[in-house]
Amino acid sequence: MRYAILFSGMSFRRHVNGLEFCYRTLVDHLGFAPDNIRVLNYDGSLHAFGDDEGEACGVWPGDQTSYRMVVTAEGSRTAFRQALTEIGGKLTADDQLFINTTGHGGHHGHGRGPDLITYPYCERLRCRDFCAELAKLPPHHSLVVLMAQCFSGGFNQGVLDASRAASTFIAAATAEQRQSFMSFEDRNWDAFQRNWIAAIAGRDVDGSAVGIAANRAGRRRITVREAFEYASRCPGSSPYDSPECAARPETASELTLSEDTSATAVAA
């Protein structure tokens, strides 16, 4: 089985858009069961910080249709722990877990950070607490983490160390001491998160094919490492981001988010 947690705490509209893109990609292109996806956003709805009171959420800017993801809980520390606990109760040695965090990150410096900024009131989920929760999961096949918030690269080593998965890969939009940015070409998205997700399924937010498809060299699925390389260097990448990734073991770079979670297993 494959499970996913999509998380954003103090979301801006662009972060909600990114979660929706991730949700649609998982369900429509990668075959995740909607029931196996937990969406934790802001106040437990499709709303975002800064939305006017009572304002409708509008349509998703990817294709101008209504949002489809079902927000299962607020983007809080408690909800994150509960989602991990719930999924942890189901995870087996054959299962994959995918976690996508976006929104805001913070870092006090002097070893006090990085943190994931959560709902409400910018409460902080510390890297060590995030990793401690991961360490409580039972052994499983693979863990893939995509982080788009500021200072997210500071989570990389901690996630590798804490993970009980046989294979773990983490992609971060930016280095531990650097900020991450929205796309300056289209303010509806954060560049790195959008491009990584577009690459993993070969489809951008509007459904158009992305250039990475030409590089597949006979394989049916894009690996997490290929998605990272694409998101780091494609024409739509942000020059202000500083992406970093980490894998354990090195072969975890060959993971995919498809049903056969190893690219080598589906090689032509």
Added chain:
Amino acid sequence: MTPAAINSWSRNWTIVSADLDLAHVMLPLSSFKLQNVSPAGEDPQFRVLHDQAPALDCFAQSVLVPAGDEQANFYDITKKEQLPLYGLGTLGEYIDVLDAMGSYMTKNPGVQRLQGVIKMPCHAHSAKYSPGTPEHHTPSTLDLTVNLYQFAGVVEGGLPLLVIRAPLTSRCPMNGDGTVLGTGKN
């Protein structure tokens, strides 16, 4: 703000602790002076004056004006009666206060403060670029709202504490969250 409260801003301040979001423009141990530049009888307007111009003057021509009307109590926010003077041995206490102030000011947007817009480079000019970043990239400058809060007499020796916070705003292209602490100078 009362005239006394307005006067209390006009002094020298030293930045002592800054989240990484803001540390490249509000360098720890750098100093500046806040000065009321409005003519007598008119609404106060403050500017930041530097003894020595910093490499990145994010305040530049920023005008800071009073906003909010709610009182905030230092003990209620931090559960501390007082902060010791800043130093390596007390750094952790300052970061605890930094942390508490960030959440409190997000929860209570009506607290009395000075407010203005600063010019924020996307990163320090000295930052090392990751592989793939275009060469000769010059940081772009973004407008960022900041709030300045003051807590009188809460630092050892009766000094005031300055809290500078960049509140979340969806107009900002960065995904960070930053707070800075400073202390008044005698």
